[in-house]
Amino acid sequence: MPLRVEPVRDRKLYRLIKTTPERVIRKGEVLYRRGDVSGVVLMLREGHVGLRLPAAAGAERTVGVAGPSELFGEEGMVPGARRPYTAVAGERGIVLALDGPSVRAILRTSQHTLTTYLEVKEQDLHLLRSAVAGSPGPTARERLASVILDLVERFGAPVGDDFHIPHWFTHRELADLAGAHRSTVTTSLNDWIWRKVLDTRGRSLIVPRAGLATLREEGGGLIRSVDPNPRQD
Numbered sequence: 001m002p003l004r005v006e007p008v009r010d011r012k013l014y015r016l017i018k019t020t021p022e023r024v025i026r027k028g029e030v031l032y033r034r035g036d037v038s039g040v041v042l043m044l045r046e047g048h049v050g051l052r053l054p055a056a057a058g059a060e061r062t063v064g065v066a067g068p069s070e071l072f073g074e075e076g077m078v079p080g081a082r083r084p085y086t087a088v089a090g091e092r093g094i095v096l097a098l099d100g101p102s103v104r105a106i107l108r109t110s111q112h113t114l115t116t117y118l119e120v121k122e123q124d125l126h127l128l129r130s131a132v133a134g135s136p137g138p139t140a141r142e143r144l145a146s147v148i149l150d151l152v153e154r155f156g157a158p159v160g161d162d163f164h165i166p167h168w169f170t171h172r173e174l175a176d177l178a179g180a181h182r183s184t185v186t187t188s189l190n191d192w193i194w195r196k197v198l199d200t201r202g203r204s205l206i207v208p209r210a211g212l213a214t215l216r217e218e219g220g221g222l223i224r225s226v227d228p229n230p231r232q233d
Contacts, residue, residue: 003070003071003072003074004069004070004071004154005017005043005069005070005071010106010110012106012109012110013103013106013110016098016099016102016103016106017043017096017098020096020098020099021096022045022094022095022096023094023095023096023097024092024093024094025047025089025092025093025094025095026089026092027089027090027091027092028088028089029088029089030086030087030088030089031049031073031087031088031089031095032073032083032086032087033083033086034052034053034054034083034084034085034086035082035083036082036083037080037081037082037083038073038075038076038078038080038081038082038083038100039076039079039080039099039100040073040076040097040098040099040100041071041072041073041074041076041077041097041098041099041100041103042066042071042072042073042076042087042095042096042097042098043069043070043071043072043095043096043098044066044067044068044069044070044072044093044094044095044096045068045069045093045094045095045096046068046092046093046094047067047068047089047090047091047092047093047094047095047168048065048066048067048068048089048090048091048093048168048169049065049066049072049087049088049089049090049093049095050062050064050065050087050088050089050173050176051063051064051065051066051072051085051086051087052085052086052087052088053085053086060086061176062172062173062176062177063085063176063177064085064177065090065169065173065177066087067154067155067166067168068155070154071098071103072087073087074103076098076100076103077100077101077103077104077107078100078104079100079101090168090169090170090173091168140178140179140180140181140184140188141180141184141188141218142218142219143178143179143180144174144178144180144184144185144188145215145216145218145219146178146219147174147177147178148165148174148198148205148207148215149212149215149216149219151165151169151205152165152207152212152215156207161208161209161210162199162206162207162208162209163206163207163208163209163212164201164204164205164206165204165205165206165207166203166204166205167200167202167203167204167205168203169205171185171186171189174189192211195214196208196211197211197214197215198211
């Protein structure tokens with residue numbers, strides 16, 4: 001899970017961001033490939049990026065996404081380290097390439113940013129432990145519910161009693177993130193929309209506040225908590 005930048009608290013990191021040139025990226029553009037030698041940490045200003053790993057028959061699977069104000073490719077903090085994923089733009093956006101050693105130095109001197117980074121890594125470990133636990137694994141629908149809750153926490157913008165998620169994510173991306181078939185995603189989303197757990201409007205996926213409880217219940221505890229008031233920069 002990428003690290004979200006909060007300018008009010010991450011002033012040193014924000015100063016680095018302000019002095020780093022922006023670059024426009026196109027949908028489908030490969031920012032880096034798995035195995036490339038890294039030296040920078042990337043941050044999105046707009047759009048989203050899929051982090052992919054090889055799958056069967058030469059295909060790739062999206063195993064993570066990064067969105068606006070999130071850092072990804074943190075292996076770039078260690079010069080010479082290799083990229084574990086391939087990063088592909090899911091839509092047109094804006095990206096910044098931050099000097100990796102500078103980001104590492106900021107993490108070492110900023111208690112808030114370092115604590116947040118460690119919490120992000122702990123959440124990743126929690127999800128891994130859930131995946132390898134001896135109990136029966138979660139269903140595809142439970143995993144999809146947890147994916148949507150994660151997107152609400154990271155990208156949801158409160159509008160009245162609803163949370164709006166920019167509708168960047170294709171059913172294929174959601175299926176990859178949930179480890180499910182695309183048909184399962186389509187069926188589950190249609191069911192939740194019919195039950196008013198979710199809604200769509202323009203390019204946004206909308207989660208009514210009342211729908212959060214249903215998603216938490218159907219998520220099977222894979223996401224430990226969802227902030228009912230998503231962070232705003």
